[in-house]
Every structure is written in structure tokens, then in C-alpha cells.
Amino acid sequence: MTTWTVGQVADVFGVTVRTLHHYDEIGLLTPSERSRAGYRLYTDEDLTRLQQIVVYRRLEMPLEEIATLLDNGEDAVAHLRRQREAVMTRLDELTDIVVAIDRALEREMSNEPATPEDLKELFGDGFEDEYQQEAHERWGHTDAWKQSAARVKRYTKADWAEVKAEMEAVGAAFVAAKRSGEPATSEAAMDAAEQHRRHINDRFYDIDHDFHRGLADMYVADPRFTKTYDDQEPGLAAYVRDAIHANADRHAE
Amino acid sequence: MTTWTVGQVADVFGVTVRTLHHYDEIGLLTPSERSRAGYRLYTDEDLTRLQQIVVYRRLEMPLEEIATLLDNGEDAVAHLRRQREAVMTRLDELTDIVVAIDRALEREMSNEPATPEDLKELFGDGFEDEYQQEAHERWGHTDAWKQSAARVKRYTKADWAEVKAEMEAVGAAFVAAKRSGEPATSEAAMDAAEQHRRHINDRFYDIDHDFHRGLADMYVADPRFTKTYDDQEPGLAAYVRDAIHANADRHAE
DNA sequence: TTCACGCCTCACGTCGCGTGAGGGTCAAGT
DNA sequence: ACTTGACCCTCACGCGACGTGAGGCGTGAA
Incomplete structure (x- = not known):
């Protein structure tokens, strides 16, 4: 058994079947094979690609961008740099937000006057x-x-x-x-x-x-x-x- | 002139007119008044509420949740705590992601020696x-x-x-x-x-x-x-x- | 053979708006 | 009085990344 069905792949990679369907629909990840019954069959290569996709998705990268990145892997470095920038900015925003929440919490809980x-x-x-x-x-x-x-x-x-x-x-x-x-x-x-x-x-x-x-x-x-x-x-x-x-x-x- | 039109409000609060329309549509922020011509007119109270909304939105809180929070403000603390949790989790994810990006970058351009x-x-x-x-x-x-x-x-x-x-x-x-x-x-x-x-x-x-x-x-x-x-x-x-x-x-x- | 479970393909729903289209309103300038 | 141009209004469709059924076929074990 050197190919996998949607359900198996979904379980292993922590995505839903619908997500795999979606990736197939938009051509981001088309399984290399189909069974006679029409079942999607993913090969090792497909899984490697999915692995990449999953990683990039965690970076909140749009699927289209992931596609271009995977399909002409030449300027991956540039992509990664931009992504890093984006994530760092988001990180800063989030820390600001945590600070804001904390302040809000303190004030909510103890009507503390403003400093x-x-x-x-x-x-x-x-x-x-x-x-x-x-x-x-x-x-x-x-x-x-x-x-x-x-x-x-x-x-x-x-x-x-x-x-x-x-x-x-x-x-x-x-x-x-x-x-x-x-x-x-x-x-x-x-x-x-x-x-x-x-x-x-x-x-x-x-x-x-x-x-x-x-x-x-x-x-x-x-x-x-x-x-x-x-x-x-x-x-x-x-x-x-x-x-x-x-x-x-x-x-x- | 103690009321404001959509455009003025949008400028001051850094949101778009469409956003205000949307908030009106879903009943999150309905302007207290309308001019004879049907223009939305926002009062001070409306602006205070919008202020809150904008803050909560920065926390990535869904609009519906903001609505319940603002309408029965009793358990705001609980909401805030949950939001804090969510943001912190996201923060952890993002730091992991940055590490992942860095590794990918280093592998991608494996020539720069370590400092x-x-x-x-x-x-x-x-x-x-x-x-x-x-x-x-x-x-x-x-x-x-x-x-x-x-x-x-x-x-x-x-x-x-x-x-x-x-x-x-x-x-x-x-x-x-x-x-x-x-x-x-x-x-x-x-x-x-x-x-x-x-x-x-x-x-x-x-x-x-x-x-x-x-x-x-x-x-x-x-x-x-x-x-x-x-x-x-x-x-x-x-x-x-x-x-x-x-x-x-x-x-x- | 039956059953449960997994797979398929439509196809519409969600969230938070963006983006026109088509048309009224309003103060200012001619 | 009329025109301009900057507002404002209401539909109403689009998007991105799927979620969520509906309706139906495939498959392996009891």
C-alpha cells in the first residue's frame, strides 16, 4: 500500500477531507492517481507537497501564493523573508493586543483608575x-x-x-x-x-x-x-x- | 452639530464607510438618528460604542461576540480572559512559525556561517x-x-x-x-x-x-x-x- | 446480504467586509 | 437658477478558505 485515500491523509496531516478536496479543486494539490471508483489516491510525492503546503498555511500564506512558491521554487528565499516580516509584524500586533487585554482586565476587575x-x-x-x-x-x-x-x-x-x-x-x-x-x-x-x-x-x-x-x-x-x-x-x-x-x-x- | 455622518466617523476611527454600513446591517452599531434624506447620523453614544467595537476588533474577536459582550456587559471579564487565551495561543504558534521560517531560510541559503x-x-x-x-x-x-x-x-x-x-x-x-x-x-x-x-x-x-x-x-x-x-x-x-x-x-x- | 463506514460530486453557507452600479442630497461656485 | 463635485443611500455580487449537508456509490467484514 503505497498510496493513501483522503481520510488517511487527512488524519495524518491534521487537515479535513474537505480541505483536500478544496486543494484539488483549485489545483494546489491534485492527487497523482485515482482508483477505478474515482477515489483520490495520494502518493509519497503528493504527501511531500502537502507537507510543504501545511507548513506554509501555518504562516497564513494565501493558497495562491503557496502555489506559485511551490511551482517555481526559485525565489523561495524572497518569499520566506517576506513571510517572516509579516509574521513578525503580526507578532508585534498580538503582543500589543495582549497588553491591551491585560489593561482592560485589570480595569474591568478592579475599577482601577487610569495611570x-x-x-x-x-x-x-x-x-x-x-x-x-x-x-x-x-x-x-x-x-x-x-x-x-x-x-x-x-x-x-x-x-x-x-x-x-x-x-x-x-x-x-x-x-x-x-x-x-x-x-x-x-x-x-x-x-x-x-x-x-x-x-x-x-x-x-x-x-x-x-x-x-x-x-x-x-x-x-x-x-x-x-x-x-x-x-x-x-x-x-x-x-x-x-x-x-x-x-x-x-x-x- | 452634535452628530456625525458616516464619512466623518470613518475618518476619525480609521474604518471604512462600508464597515459602518455593515455594522448597521447586522445591528452591531445602529446610528441613533437619521436625517430626513436618510443619512446615518452618529451621536456621541454611538461613537463610544464604536470605540469599544474597534478595540475588540483588534483582538480578532468575532463581531457577534462583540455584540453580546457589549449588550450584556456583565461577563466582560470572562470574554477578555478567553480572548487572552486565544491570542496567547496564536502568539505561541507564530513564534514557532518564525523559528520554522528561520530554519527554512537557513537551509535555503545554507552559505552564511553562524555568528x-x-x-x-x-x-x-x-x-x-x-x-x-x-x-x-x-x-x-x-x-x-x-x-x-x-x-x-x-x-x-x-x-x-x-x-x-x-x-x-x-x-x-x-x-x-x-x-x-x-x-x-x-x-x-x-x-x-x-x-x-x-x-x-x-x-x-x-x-x-x-x-x-x-x-x-x-x-x-x-x-x-x-x-x-x-x-x-x-x-x-x-x-x-x-x-x-x-x-x-x-x-x- | 446486510451493514457501517468511507468515498464521490454538487452546491449553498459563513465572516467581514470590498467593490461597483445606479441614484439621491447638499453646499459652493458660476 | 444651474451645475459641479463631494458626499450619502440601497441593492447586490465577489472573495478566501473552507464548513456542512444532501444524495448516492464502493468496500470489507459479519
């Missing part, structure tokens, strides 16, 4: 740098600061992601209003301002419209604040300030 | 340390050394791996013979000795039975050699020496 590293990852560097300290010195004694600090330190990474999304949404709202030519006193701009106020109110500290005015004025006074806004859209900081004042006016009535 | 780092990796540290230098001073002038050096410097990493395997096989043969109570003059022990001689002959330098005797005596004379053998099995070094002599006697007849 400074997490924040850096979300907001980029410079988030918790000198400015944070300066802000602490300037505002640390206020109730708003204390309230904000108390809330913020319980925020998980997921919470921060939401915060970030909200911040970006607000920013986008201002940009959209301004770009569409609406004045700072327009509905759209005032709505964005109100969104901004609510964001701070919900996420950081109680803020009424008057306090919001103060914040707005500070935004244009401090060049670092101005920059974050104006980098998105020139003149945005002033626009935001005006919108906030308009919004406060609207709510004062 | 010292390769050797360290195979044989551990101390392989190319002081002893190597001492050996060079003691034996460097001999023909055997020169022949060995000439051969060895062309060995590829794959070659070295084979060499190591052969060395371990020989060692195992000696250990097996000794443990089963066979004397050093037994067939089994002598066969192991002959295996040892052939290994050196094939891999390093021409070695006849007389030279082999000398080597055997050196093994027990030099405590560093003795150690490598006796660490495997007490008294092995002496046993090996006796077996080698017995084997040489056998071939002298």
Missing part, C-alpha cells in the same frame, strides 16, 4: 508636565480645583477616553460653527459653548455661566490655551470666548 | 570564553585544530543546531548505557563511544582510535571536561573514557 501613562497615551506628552503643576499652584486652593481633583482621580482609562472624545466633539462643534461662517453670537456657536460648559460641569467641577465667562477670558489671556484652540483653526480662541459670553448672556435673560 | 551570537544562543555563555583561548594556545598548532577551525567557520546556525543535537544524542547514549548497569566494556557503551568518535570525525577533524584514546584520557584529566559529563551522571567521565578505550581495543583486533 499617568494611560493619560499620556491618550492625550500625548505634556499633559501632566509643568503646566499641571503651575495650574495647581494657581488654582489649587479653589473649591473647583478640589472638586475636579477628587473626581478625576477616580477616572478610569475608559472614562478618560470618553472625556477626550467629548472634548474633541466640543472642539469640532466650535470649528464647524466658525468655518460655516456663523458669528460667535449665533445659535450654533452658543450651543457649542453650552456643550463646553456642560462638559466641564459633568466631568470636572460645578461651573455656572459667570464662572464660564471667567474661564473664557482666561483662555485668550493664556497663550498656551490660545494655542490649543488656534492650532485647530486660526482665531478660534477668541471665537470661543465670544461664544461663551454670548451663551452666558442668553442664559442671563 | 558568535548564534553559538551563544545554542550552547549558552562561556562557549567562546577563556577556555576557548586556552584551548587555542594548547592545540592551535596541531593539524586537528586547524582542520576543525577551517570546517567550523563555515557552519551555519542550522549546522550548529545539528551538531548540538548529535552531541546530546551521544551523551544520552552513554548515560543510558551506564544507568542500565552495562559495564564500560559492553556493546552499548562501546557503540556510544564509536558514535562519539564518528561525530568528532564528521564534524570537526579526522580522528582515529588512538587519537580518540588520547582525547578520552584528557577528558578525565581536565576537571572542566569531567564536570560537563559528571554533571549529567556521576562517574560518567570515567565511564566514557573506559568505553572509548574498550572501543579502540575492539577495533584494534
Whole structure:
């Protein structure tokens, strides 16, 4: 018995019969013989080829590529190199994913607050740098600061992601209003301002419209604040300030 | 403007519009609103959900599983654990694959010799340390050394791996013979000795039975050699020496 | 002869979208 | 007011590597 049937081959190589049928269909591995009854009969040579195929398949190589590789084995080295590259990239991705899962697990299991590293990852560097300290010195004694600090330190990474999304949404709202030519006193701009106020109110500290005015004025006074806004859209900081004042006016009535 | 259209969402989250359509089709992420014209409008909440989806997708989690996970978020931990398991298994597979590729590559272009780092990796540290230098001073002038050096410097990493395997096989043969109570003059022990001689002959330098005797005596004379053998099995070094002599006697007849 | 099991050939289903086709919508410019 | 061009919509088929029956023939042992 020097040939094998599909079932035998499948068992030995850990593939399914259907897979062998498929390889036959697409011409990747056509058994050298058939019995009178039409049974596929695989020879030693066929098995050697299948062996190769199985190995390459484990590399997630598409069947078509395997075919070309096996049929003109000349540039096997090039193929292998590319495959190695691909697998290594995939490996890196997977390790990243494991790290991500671990973080998710930790947070899931113990509502652990986000670490400074997490924040850096979300907001980029410079988030918790000198400015944070300066802000602490300037505002640390206020109730708003204390309230904000108390809330913020319980925020998980997921919470921060939401915060970030909200911040970006607000920013986008201002940009959209301004770009569409609406004045700072327009509905759209005032709505964005109100969104901004609510964001701070919900996420950081109680803020009424008057306090919001103060914040707005500070935004244009401090060049670092101005920059974050104006980098998105020139003149945005002033626009935001005006919108906030308009919004406060609207709510004062 | 507190909602977004497909294109905007797609840009921000790095997915395609078609993907969003698909998620809508299968009910994984149905936008909360539609414009009069039928445009999909995504709210903040929708985006938060999409955020989650994107993360889970990177873990290669099937969309259906993501859906159940997001919809009854209670056993997210279990899901995460299973995913972790899956990813780790895949990781192991991939590292195996990289090893396989490397071997294939080396065999494919079997000309590049192994680097010292390769050797360290195979044989551990101390392989190319002081002893190597001492050996060079003691034996460097001999023909055997020169022949060995000439051969060895062309060995590829794959070659070295084979060499190591052969060395371990020989060692195992000696250990097996000794443990089963066979004397050093037994067939089994002598066969192991002959295996040892052939290994050196094939891999390093021409070695006849007389030279082999000398080597055997050196093994027990030099405590560093003795150690490598006796660490495997007490008294092995002496046993090996006796077996080698017995084997040489056998071939002298 | 019967039985269980293995083999065959269609042929449709799956998953996560890609890729048009054919047509409406919307803000901007002429 | 009209046209452009960039969006958006809904079908609906395609892909890659098989899974999963359905319906039927082959084969070796009881």
C-alpha cells in the first residue's frame, strides 16, 4: 500500500477531507492517481507537497501564493523573508493586543483608575508636565480645583477616553460653527459653548455661566490655551470666548 | 452639530464607510438618528460604542461576540480572559512559525556561517570564553585544530543546531548505557563511544582510535571536561573514557 | 446480504467586509 | 437658477478558505 485515500491523509496531516478536496479543486494539490471508483489516491510525492503546503498555511500564506512558491521554487528565499516580516509584524500586533487585554482586565476587575501613562497615551506628552503643576499652584486652593481633583482621580482609562472624545466633539462643534461662517453670537456657536460648559460641569467641577465667562477670558489671556484652540483653526480662541459670553448672556435673560 | 455622518466617523476611527454600513446591517452599531434624506447620523453614544467595537476588533474577536459582550456587559471579564487565551495561543504558534521560517531560510541559503551570537544562543555563555583561548594556545598548532577551525567557520546556525543535537544524542547514549548497569566494556557503551568518535570525525577533524584514546584520557584529566559529563551522571567521565578505550581495543583486533 | 463506514460530486453557507452600479442630497461656485 | 463635485443611500455580487449537508456509490467484514 503505497498510496493513501483522503481520510488517511487527512488524519495524518491534521487537515479535513474537505480541505483536500478544496486543494484539488483549485489545483494546489491534485492527487497523482485515482482508483477505478474515482477515489483520490495520494502518493509519497503528493504527501511531500502537502507537507510543504501545511507548513506554509501555518504562516497564513494565501493558497495562491503557496502555489506559485511551490511551482517555481526559485525565489523561495524572497518569499520566506517576506513571510517572516509579516509574521513578525503580526507578532508585534498580538503582543500589543495582549497588553491591551491585560489593561482592560485589570480595569474591568478592579475599577482601577487610569495611570499617568494611560493619560499620556491618550492625550500625548505634556499633559501632566509643568503646566499641571503651575495650574495647581494657581488654582489649587479653589473649591473647583478640589472638586475636579477628587473626581478625576477616580477616572478610569475608559472614562478618560470618553472625556477626550467629548472634548474633541466640543472642539469640532466650535470649528464647524466658525468655518460655516456663523458669528460667535449665533445659535450654533452658543450651543457649542453650552456643550463646553456642560462638559466641564459633568466631568470636572460645578461651573455656572459667570464662572464660564471667567474661564473664557482666561483662555485668550493664556497663550498656551490660545494655542490649543488656534492650532485647530486660526482665531478660534477668541471665537470661543465670544461664544461663551454670548451663551452666558442668553442664559442671563 | 452634535452628530456625525458616516464619512466623518470613518475618518476619525480609521474604518471604512462600508464597515459602518455593515455594522448597521447586522445591528452591531445602529446610528441613533437619521436625517430626513436618510443619512446615518452618529451621536456621541454611538461613537463610544464604536470605540469599544474597534478595540475588540483588534483582538480578532468575532463581531457577534462583540455584540453580546457589549449588550450584556456583565461577563466582560470572562470574554477578555478567553480572548487572552486565544491570542496567547496564536502568539505561541507564530513564534514557532518564525523559528520554522528561520530554519527554512537557513537551509535555503545554507552559505552564511553562524555568528558568535548564534553559538551563544545554542550552547549558552562561556562557549567562546577563556577556555576557548586556552584551548587555542594548547592545540592551535596541531593539524586537528586547524582542520576543525577551517570546517567550523563555515557552519551555519542550522549546522550548529545539528551538531548540538548529535552531541546530546551521544551523551544520552552513554548515560543510558551506564544507568542500565552495562559495564564500560559492553556493546552499548562501546557503540556510544564509536558514535562519539564518528561525530568528532564528521564534524570537526579526522580522528582515529588512538587519537580518540588520547582525547578520552584528557577528558578525565581536565576537571572542566569531567564536570560537563559528571554533571549529567556521576562517574560518567570515567565511564566514557573506559568505553572509548574498550572501543579502540575492539577495533584494534 | 446486510451493514457501517468511507468515498464521490454538487452546491449553498459563513465572516467581514470590498467593490461597483445606479441614484439621491447638499453646499459652493458660476 | 444651474451645475459641479463631494458626499450619502440601497441593492447586490465577489472573495478566501473552507464548513456542512444532501444524495448516492464502493468496500470489507459479519
